[in-house]
Amino acid sequence: MSSDLTLTERKQRRARQRIIAAADALFAARGFDAVSVGDIVERAEVGRTTFFRYFGDKQEVVFAREQELLDLVGAEQIEVADGGRRTLADALVALEPVILRLCEQMSADWEGYRRHLQLVEGHPDLAARDAAKMQIVALRLRDLLVAHQWATFPATFAAEIALACYWTARHASTETGGLVDATRAAFRQALELGADPSTRP
């Protein structure tokens, strides 16, 4: 809540937001490579020290929103009965609402989200950083399951499949709200995989 923040904290938060907005505008106008940290701090009207207090490098500004969401994953709760079953399918069912909430938050500003994806997918270094961040999300989801008594193998696997649902949906959705719906559809398909006996091992 903003009323709980001190004046200094509010100032810091505003400086961080100004850096993100300035970088967004510059990247969109000139492309990632043609923008320097100097350009960003000039437009944001902050010092370099302030920039590096919040971001390790220029790439990190691109993932500022993802980083906030990544921090949220740690605080996510999954609902699961104590002592109940802990299969791979149960793990996927438990992760689905977590992923859908993340999708909703990520794509709430649909135009911003599309712009972000365009920037990331058009630049090999950013795509690499993005893929690495996804693996960090997967580790956090795995830890969430392990904390709820799943074994490591199904926990790791469910986290990876959950990300596969998001990743596939991200490439398929082209309109507002599309990401959440497409991710939900992917979970449905994954959870129906063995329903057809002809492909069941």
Add this chain to the structure above:
Amino acid sequence: MSSDLTLTERKQRRARQRIIAAADALFAARGFDAVSVGDIVERAEVGRTTFFRYFGDKQEVVFAREQELLDLVGAEQIEVADGGRRTLADALVALEPVILRLCEQMSADWEGYRRHLQLVEGHPDLAARDAAKMQIVALRLRDLLVAHQWATFPATFAAEIALACYWTARHASTETGGLVDATRAAFRQALELGADPSTRP
């Protein structure tokens, strides 16, 4: 076949192998960051020009073997009847032997493979490059399915789930042959996901 190669090609191949072997030894002894391209070319007894003919940067040497395998994915064939069904489960069944062959080749030199994983997983930049390479593999697997008449959504999804199988198995296997077996087990589990009606949507 090596008999089909010209003398120049054989020399080039040997130079590339010497670079890889020198880098492997140096990374293992000193860690990735403490080794320069200069150190590698000195030990491999090649010039810098030769180094950069084969590798874009120092990181690429770490992924030399992955890159060879990545090139192989494009040449992989999947066996599937023309005009047959093209569900997500069918796609996974079609990809399984491709992934298992890759696992076998990747882990044929088990000690080398373990050393590689240790290096990559202990270094954020290498982990990022690794995750990015996995996404390139996923794109190639998707293209393979699309070339065999799958629609984009199930093709993308199956490719991501297939990689999830490999990724999970890689974290679970600790002995020779373990990677192939663990990956096969992961495919089995994925293809049985909806077999239990209680978690089926």
